[in-house]
Each structure stands twice: as structure tokens, then as C-alpha cells.
Amino acid sequence: MDDLERELIPLEELDDDDNDDDNDSSDDNSTKEGKKSKLPLVNPVCVETPKETGFHQSVRICLEQIREALLHHRWQEAAEYMACYPQMLEDTTRGKQQQYKEITWRIATEILHHHPNSKMEDYNNIYERMKHSGVKHYLMICLEHSFHLLLHGQIHDAKRELSVAESWRHGKESAAQYQRTKLIHAYRSLLDYIIWCDKKHTHSNTDYSDSGNNQDMNNYFRQASVNLKEILKNPGIWDPFILSYVEMLEFYEDHEEALKVLNDYAYDHTFPPNPNAHVYLYQYLKRHDTSERKLMKVLKILHTLVPSHEMMLEYSSLLLQSEKKSDIQKALGVVLDMLDYACWRTNLDVWKRLKDIVKKLQLQEDWKEVVSGKMAARKDWWPALHFTRFHVREDSQDNPQLMEVKASLTSILCPDQMLKYSAGEVINGEWT
Template sequence: METETVVEENEDNGGALPVIDKTMETETAVEENEDFGISLPILHRTKGPLKSCYVTADLCLRLIHEAMRKKQWEKASGLLSSYFQTLESRHTTRQQMAPEIIWRLGSEILLNHPKCTRGDINVFHEAMKNIGLRNYLGVSLEQVYHSLCNGDYDEAYRVLSLAESWRCGRLAVRQKPNQRLVQGYRAALNYRSWVNRRASSSRADGQSQLSGAQAVGSHYRQATVTFQEIIKLPGLWDPFVLSYVDLLESSGEREEAEKVLKAYASNPKNPPNPNAHVFHYEFKKRNTASDEELKKVLAPLYSMTPSHTLMVNYSYLLSTSSSAEDVKMALKVLFDLLDFSGWKNNLKAWSFLAKEIKKALHNDHKDWVLEYWEPRSSWWSPYHFTKLHAKRDWKENVDLALKKALVAGMLLGLSCPYLLSVCKSGKDEERRPLRNIIKTVQKNNCAKKF
């Protein structure tokens, strides 16, 4: 049984600390809070009575949450100052969790506080690194992020250098993932310095050009060594991979760049990542690869993300192949693409589908079309081909309405509601292309007996 808790908030000090008259007999958990993208650690319930100071701290934390939800940033700042007393708690779990709670809440409050300056944020981060060694690298990375957002690259590099050399026994071992990120961002800054130095050295003369070239080489070596180590580790390293590939390509090492992209896309230890295949495709495209090579790169992307924008390119590459299997696959890719709502009004996709269906029917491959159409026939009609769709498409994009009318006609026949509605829409001159569409549908459609 819990005894009643009476709380009186002191308005004179900005609601800095509540007054607790009675204590509770059970622990109050510090809930995970996801407001503003914040996720706080959970303080699990324990048996036995709570001390008055703990009840006060928990209530103070709830008042901070409330002030943040109401965007009362100055009040939240005052309350957080009072919550700092938790750092002196004799309760081990509370004392360990307090630095992270203060760091996460404090960062959000400072970012929104009307009187906060960049200097205040830096001072806060430095303080958090000193009182919360468990979060040292996490705080450092956040500090770097804010510096980069404000264009202060020298400060970001300084923080990264200190973070990279930081060691604190077992605490450092536990922060290995963050150590990798620190190394990665430092390599990214070296890459940025390499880009800037290379641009400036190309405009310099004589001795300046020589010293500039030496600086370029130094940044290149530092960045490439770190990038090599980072991308060997399992993870998503998209920005670092792109920077590394640019370093290699710009230095004429295209084969090495492609090896990096292949390894990144094919590493089974990495999480599934469509971007890895996109990067490889864009590299091949830049270097005028053959259609066969491009198809091989896009095939795993199709398996992973059939709604990707590059699937239109993939379908086109397949349709131009001399292989009947590839041409059939082009049709499947387009049907799969238009299953997704984001493609419902895409003129290019419908144009390609109309072309591929017409080609398949003309070449006596009606079985291909039926193979992909029959599983969809029960839901594509209400999904794509209603009278309402026809009126809206005609109003917004006549070309789209005409292409969809052709597809609908070839799949459902001349009695298709979409085609009939389009035939009745607009002026006579706008409907002239429909004559050819009707002729095509009469010759080639899946509604006729096979």
C-alpha cells in the first residue's frame, strides 16, 4: 500500500524543486522517454520504502519532462540544475544513471533554450565528459556533430583527436563502437582537408605548390588508412565508403575503388543495405560499364528493394537483352514496381509496362503476361483501374491516363471501366490518341481466349 504524496511546487524559484511531505513505499521507475527523440535509461522498481530525496528526484525528473513537452525551456533548465544533486546520491544505480539522463535532457534543453549560445553547449559537453566517463565518447561525438553543423571544423577536429586518444581501462573497452565512429569521423575530416588542399595546391605556384602537394599526400594517407580499418568492421558505413571511393577514384585507383564497393555490398556480416548496391551501380555507370555488368549489380538490389527508383533502369536493361529470360524478367520487375503506391502515378513506369506488355503479346508470349497478371487481377483493378482513378488521372496528367488506359485495356479488355471512362473524358482532340489505343487493345489483350 502506498501512502499519499503531497507536492507543493515553489513558483518563486521557477519550479526548481518540489516539496515532498510524505514518502512512498515503493520505487518509482524512471520511464523511457522518447519525446524529442530522447531515450533515457530505465530505473527498475525495487522493493522497500523510498527515501524522501529519491522521491524528490523522481518528481523533479517528471516536472522536467512536463516542462519540455510544454516547451518551457527556461523552467526545464532550472529544474535540471536541481536534478544535478542526483550525482551525489548514495544509491549506486541512480548515481550511475544520472550523468546520462542529465546529458540527454540537457542537450535537448540547450538546443531549444532561447538564450543559449554555442559556447554554452560546448561548456556543457565538456562538463558531461568529466562527470560521465561511461558516456565520454558519446558526448564527444555529439559535440563534434554540433561543431560540424555550425561549420567549426577546427573544433570538431580537436574534439575528435582527444577522443581518439582517450583511454580509461574497461570503460574504454565497452565503448568500442563509439571509438570506431570517432576514427571514422576523423578520417572524414581528413578527407575534407584533402579535398580543400588539393583544390588550393592546384592554384598555387612554385614552393607553395610543393608544400601543398605534401599536405595533400599526408591527408590522403591518414584518411585511407583509417577508412580501410573502418569498413572492414560489420556495420553501415555509407558516408565513409563514399569518401574512401572518391579518394581512390581521384587518385586513379579505380580497380581498388571497385574492390571496396564490391566488398561492402557483398559482406554477409553487414546489415542488409540497398545503398551499397546503389553505390556500386553508380560507380559502374560512371566508368561506362557494359549492360551485362550493370544488370549483375542491380539484380541483388531488386531482390532486396523491388520498389527502388533504379528498378526502371533495371527493367530497361533486361528488356534490351537478347535473352528471352531477361525480357520476361523485365516484365516481372515492372509489375512488382507498380505494386507499390509510390509508383501509382509514375508516367515512366506505366509507359514501360505498356511497351513490355504490348511486345510480349505481339510475340506470342501471352503466358508471360498472364503469369504476372493473374495473381494481381483481383486487387489491381480497384487499386489502379477504377473510374475514379481515370477521372483523377485525366485531370492531373493526360499522358499518364492514356498509358494506364492502354495497360488496363490489354489486361482487362475493351470493357475495362478505366478505359471506358478515359474514352469519355476531355475534348475530341484530346481523345485522338485513344483510336490507336483501342486498335492495339483489339489486337492484343489478355481478355481474349488463350
């Protein structure tokens, strides 16, 4: 829709709108005088000009009608106008053809997605026509076409579409074309993984060993692993691809390679910070009975990245099981960090964990100093986040058990403050 706006809104109309606003708001003229809008204005592409030909006028009006039909979800009407619009592809205006092609591609697929009578054949026709109308969008149209085929269960057709795109070349390869080709390789390998999963499911549900099926599985594994392994050479967020590759490696018991892939994905500093990478590594290590110390090391880094992550409840549990005094103190910090975020404010499990940590911490002689140190930076705003009359009223109605746990911690966490959160102040939701 942004492309349509860029097509249809002339700069002059924007200026006129600004003037109208000024006239309608005469009371604010004194404050608006001399001020210019800071909003960026786009350059119009297809607007009426004094030298506009009949061809351009008809196409522009057609695009306006398509836009109006789309905005009001009149899909049949939009489809009828769209049948005429592709004549714009015949326009030889320099620098405009590629933009017209992309607009045609985007509008046509949007109409087909919503039209009640659209068929798979219609999609295939528009994708094929747009792929061969120019080279700039060829790879991305192939990728989108494969997604559509995949959504309709045509996995092998989707793979065939990407295989054709893999071998496509045009002129000297640009940086953008190189990146798109890598993306095509990755998604083609992901489809190999999906087919491999189907083969594995069939194999696991049969009572006899089929050597032919095993060979097919191995072939798809090899095809998928080639490009999935290459992904780690390109910094980025590749979660579904990494998970697919690790699952296959795990199935063939290549644990050394699977662990290397996950470690590289989590700790390679050329990649953007990705909390999921550390979650995947932790889950893999846990599945293979890794020591608690190694598990805590992974979760420690995750805590640095996302203190509010749900895995922090598990991290605090591991720390609480430790016999080291410092680990108990770390557990206190981890749970308090979680409760710094409103999303955990009414979570009973987190508050129970905090109570368990405090009980174990109280076995240490310096527990008051430890709690005071952790709460020092929080004392000015924590009571407003957790311990007000509003909170006690809400908790007493929604979760009395939570209110009881929180009330038992108020004097420990904030011993020097007169808090309004008290279980004794509310009975059956009423103030005493």
C-alpha cells in the first residue's frame, strides 16, 4: 500500500492539505507560522502532469480505482481493474519500469490472497509472468512463489522452484544478488529438511527396515546439510535453519558437530546478539545430561542479554541447588531482576522462588547486608511497582496465595519503609 501512496499523492496535494489545516485552525496560526513539517515527502511517480499522455492518464486512473477497491476490500472489482493495469509494463519511461513491475507483482498477489475464487493456477500464472518480466526481482519472486506452494502442501514443487532459482544467473553478480542467492540456498535446504522429516516419520511408523527409504533419508540429509552448514559463514539470525541442521545431526548421533554448530552460533562475535542461540545451546546440553555448572554458564550469558527471560526461573533453580554462598546470592539477584519487569509482577512461581531463596539465604550470617545491597538501587521505585494498596486489592481478589507470599517478604525486602501492602488490611477484598 505504501507503493500505491507513492504513486498517487502529488507533492502539490500535500501542500494544499497543509494550507487547509492552517485555515481550519486559525486559533493556532500564531504557533504554526514559520514552522515546516518534519515529515519526509516522497517523490511522486505517476501523477497528472501538463504533458500527460492519454496512455499515462488511463493507467493512473486505473491505479486509483484499484487502490480504492483494495481499501474497501472489493476484491472482484480490484481484479477487473488489475486486468488492465499491466499495460503499464509497456511504458518505456526510463527508470520507471522496475517500479511498475514490483507494484504489479505486489498488487496482483494481494488480490489473489483475498479473492474468494482465486486458484493455484492463477498464482502460478502471475508469478511466472512477473519472473520473466525483468531480472531485478526474479529471485525474490521465486522465493515467494515457493512459500506459497509450501503453504498449500506442494513441498516438492516448492523445492523445484528454488532449485531453478539456484541455478539462475544474470550478468555480473551484485552484492544484493549474492545475498539473495544465499537465501535461496538456505530455504532450498530447509525444504530438504522437511522432506527428510517426512521420510523419518514414515520410517519410524513401519515395522520393517526399508533400505530404500533409509537411502532417501540419507540423500536428503546430505543435500540439506551442505547449505545449512554454510549458513554459519554468513552472520545473521538463522534460527530455523540451525535448529533443522542440529536435529538431523542429533538423529545421526553426530553430537560433536551439533555442539560445534550451536557453540559457533551462540558465541561467534561476528553474529548479532541472539538470546535464542543460547537457549538452543542450553536445551541441547540439558538433553545430553551436561553438568549443572556448564548449564549455569550458558544461562549466565542469557541473563546478561535478557534478564527477564523465562529461562531465568530455571537459572535461579540451578543456583539455589548449589552449596556455594555466592550462588545463593546470585539467585537472589536473578529473581529480583525478573521482578523488575512488569510481565512477572503477578507470577506466583517467581515470588515463591524469591521466598525460597530468602529462606536459604537467611542461613548465612550476613543475609541482611546481602538483601540490602541488592535492594539499594530498587528501594525508590520497587514499592510503587509491587507493594501499593492497588496491588494488595488486586492480588487479594485475583490470587490470594500470591498476596500472602508477597506480604511475607515486604519487611525483608524493604525493612525501612512503611508499605501499604499488607495482607491484614484486606479481608474478602474489602479494606479493614
